[in-house]
């Protein structure tokens with residue numbers, strides 16, 4: 001019997017396509033499927049069309065997912081591939097993140113034009129980024145640095161850097177690696193000083209709750225450690241602030257059955273930062289994240305959000 005091909009929905013940026021192809025390859029490999037058994041459907045989202053304003057101003061993370069999630073709910077696609085980092089903490093009714101591929105290096109990378117390392121940049125140098133977290137972290141390291149807005153996909157941001165629109169930029173090392181562009185990196189940033197965004201470096205697969213056929217096909221792609229780390233990081237994020245308006249960092253690592261989490265919240269100018277560490281059993285991943293969020297909020301105190 002001929003069954004219909006599996007349809008993977010994705011955005012059309014080179015990074016999104018590389019991630020969708022990775023999932024397609026893994027699905028074919030896990031189940032011995034032929035070339036025409038898995039198709040990739042490219043979709044445009046509002047987030048791809050709005051290029052001129054920071055996303056934190058136009059309405060946040062759902063902008064990159066809504067059109068794809070509509071197609072998933074309608075059955076036009078069977079699964080959607082996303083960067084975990086771009087996923088809202090609350091998903092539409094009936095959809096869930098059913099699998100996470102083994103995480104790539106979660107660190108941020110500095111790409112310097114004026115100097116290879118952040119600490120060597122001249123006084124008053126400019127760094128291009130539209131991420132509130134990267135802006136706050138870089139200003140925490142170097143309050144003299146000026147941040148200029150850098151939107152667009154990875155290639156666009158590197159072109160802006162090349163054109164001299166900034167002295168350096170910061171991108172996820174994972175994305176550069178997936179694009180085969182890790183050679184542009186001039187410094188890998190220490191995750192203690194420069195902690196990544198929750199979910200950074202992990203590819204998430206979204207599917208329909210109760211779609212047994214698809215969810216069984218996805219099960220062998222799911223990496224247990226990455227899944228636990230993401231449960232913890234996303235619980236931390238969900239408890240702190242669903243929106244993109246607060247600089248938030250968080251990274252969980254797994255050692256056997258132990259989960260070690262480190263999180264941070266900052267004011268947008270980096271003048272105030274509050275760190276939190278937590279550890280526990282992998283089985284309690286989400287509880288550890290929620291608990292860390294409650295503790296970091298208590299530590300920050302009621303005036304932390306005064307800048308809002």
Ligand SMILES: NCc1[nH]cc(CCC(=O)O)c1CC(=O)O
Nearest residue numbers: 083085171172174175200201202
């Ligand atoms: N918001 C864009 C985005 N979403 C995921 C990645 C990188 C890949 C990843 O974190 O898995 C990027 C680009 C970047 O931050 O450099």
